[in-house]
Amino acid sequence: MLIFVLQTLAEILAGGTSLTSTEQIDFSHPSNRREEGAGPTLNLYIYDIRESKQFQQAGRQVERSIGRHLQAGIVNWAPVWFDVSLLLTAWDRTTLGEHHFLSEALTILMRHRALKEEFLVPELRGHGSLPMMVGLHPSIEPGTLWSGLGVPLRSALYLTLTVPLSAEPTTTPLVWERIFDLRNQMYGNGTNEIMTRRVVIGGVVKSATTxxxxxxxxxxxxxxxxxxxxxxxxxxxxxxxxxxxxxLNLNCPGYLSQNVNALVDEQSYTFKEIFLTPE
Structure with a gap:
């Protein structure tokens, strides 16, 4: 998510300022000074990330509703929205040069008070336009922020971009196999049998009366x-x-049908002992 935020802003800034490419936009800590003669550079640095409480309550697309992956029966949640706060600084040979690049950056960003979906990288699409605040006070008091960065106070723009974070269904790992041993009393001869199965969900069905x-x-x-x-x-x-x-839905002639919940995780297999009641 954070890489995609930086990529989107870098492409907008490179396309709307006198910078010639995204190679002139740096994402390292502001204390890492550019080398002398390296040319004009804009620095984008993420200094704070927190859940967007205000946007969560704003309405659109933020209700925590349950969606179901019909083919796999997996419960998915709606995305959680986060406020990503960035510090934008300019580096050039002269102070006037730095102010020039900051002015260009401010002008282009003010045209994108909300980042329209067509300007976003593909990984951030599908949620509509993303709100962005430009030039407001940072989420951390300025003196405290710059002191914490260990950098002398300098001219900067403060950006806050609200973005969604959700789990990608395609990255859900498959649980291919689990091993468990079942030691069952063989009725009639009094011997034990050990059965080994490679499974994810397993169980045994018994009569509740016998x-x-x-x-x-x-x-x-x-x-x-x-x-x-x-x-x-x-x-x-x-x-x-x-x-x-x-x-799991269980049906046995002469017994009441029953549904049973089962959880598949990465740690252990799920084994169920289920008792059915006669009709």
Whole structure:
């Protein structure tokens, strides 16, 4: 997110000032002086990031609503909006040269009081225009800010850009396999059997009245195409799932249907012991 903010502002500044390219815009700490003879440079430095409480309450696109990824059954949240505060300074051989570049920067930025979506880099699109405040007092008191930076007070522009941050569904890692051992009493011969399965969600279905396993219980993973029937030990399992919340639907002849929640994370497998009630 921060890289995309800097990239957007750099492209706007390079295109609207007398700078010839984004190579003349630096993002390092303001105390890193440019080398003598390096030519005019604008410095963009992010000094504060905080959740935008005011914008969260403003209305558009900021309600914390639940969206569902229908194919994977994953719960996603709406983006959280952040105020990213930047310090814009100019470096040139003379003070007049620095003021000239700051004036150009101020003129071009004042035309973009809200960054229209067509000016944004692709990674920041999809949320409409992004609010930007130019020339206001910084979120940190100026004396404290410059003292904290360890740089003498100098002419600067203070920018605050409000941007969304949301998890990308495409980057959600797949949980391919988990290993667990099931030691089940084999009814009739009194021996133990150890079964090993590579799974993400697994479980055993039993009768609530007899505590015996239920064979051929259809277990469906809602919002997906996955389903299976429990074996003679009442066991079932699902493989190759994305991280998220899932709902299992269990149907067995002669028993009441039941839904059960299951969580898939990166730390452990999910094993369910489920008891069905006779009709």
């Amino acid at each position: 505590n015996l396993p239920l064979l051929a219980t259809k277990v469906t993973l809602l919002k997906t195409q996955k389903f299976m029937e429990s074996n003679k030990e009442g066991l079932f399992f699902f493989e190759n799932l994305q991280i998220g919340n899932y709902v």
